[in-house]
Amino acid sequence: MHEWSIADSIVATLLQLVERGGISQPIKRVVIQVGKLVQIEKDILLFALRELSKNTPLERTEFVLKEEDTVFRCNNCGYTWSWDDVVKELEREIQDKDLRKAYLESMHMVPSMIYAFNKCPRCGSTDFEIIKGFDLSIEKIETQ
């Protein structure tokens, strides 16, 4: 549940852009893209962004979150799979709900930890790429 920290850093970074003259016009809309792997609580992040923007030049900025599926590709056999497959596999492999929740929380906090819990469903290799939906990024900043 580090949505507030993420929101705080997004707001701080945007305000720095404004203060340093990187953006001269008021910011109308910010589109944030987030991979499913990050398991963001969207409502909390949006609420935090709005709260932290109050009484700043971002007060009227609209924040939009776009969730993107996380897709993996095996470097060994070329197979591709998605975040939902990872979750299903975890449910199958780990019966203890609390432990499963702890592992998902680990990936929420440090998404790269997926490498400890994931492998190619076809050949079993851990040599895979995350071809999309790895991180959280600011996709677009629209000014007025």
Add this chain to the structure above:
Amino acid sequence: MSLEYYRNLITSRFRDVNKVLMICSGKGGVGKTFVSTCLSQALRDRGLSVGLLDLDIHGFTTHRLLGLRNPPKILEEEHPVMVKGLFYLSPVVLVEERALPLRGLYKEKAVIDLLACVKWPRLDYLVIDMPPGFGDEVTIPMRYLRHKSCAVIVATRDALSLSVVSRLIEVLRSEKLRVAGVIFNFSNIFKLDLSLDVDVVGEIPLIECVERALSEGDSPYERCIEVREVFSKLAERIIHRAEC
């Protein structure tokens, strides 16, 4: 996300940390993790508030040197866990003893996220057990934390270790990281007398009890009085030099 975003996030996470001690070595196997954990415990025993962060992503073993038989499995509310009077974060808390076969970009991102994922409380010292060498895992913490960090180098007095340490010192200097000095480990075994362009903080002989403690799952610092004596002196010298 951008460099600035992570700079803001990591700065806020380390705001209450007074001094970061980065325990580095050019080569693996010189006792860096032994020094990181024992030094943390010795600083704690001086009544200081101490954190220990294990950034050795592929070879994390601080939990073993602390004698943790069942390391905590979860981070709560973005705080480091508390073990043996130390604020603590290691990959073992996130993935237990599972392998982390990270490469390239993912390794870089893992280090950044480990730096950014918890809010460290008010600490006199945060000791970071760095991975060996001077790859991403080493340069990333320097990038974000150099203003409040000192490097402590661990080496052995043999030709191979010393040649790599010289290169490590070159990198640390070019990154403008202050170097508190070098600690020579296994000093009763490796005795090559080559001068390095840094101060010697201290020497640690091979202490027989250490291996026995580790093989039985105990903390060498807790079990071996010789270890506590050596690190009590080292802690005092480090405190003095880290204020550089």
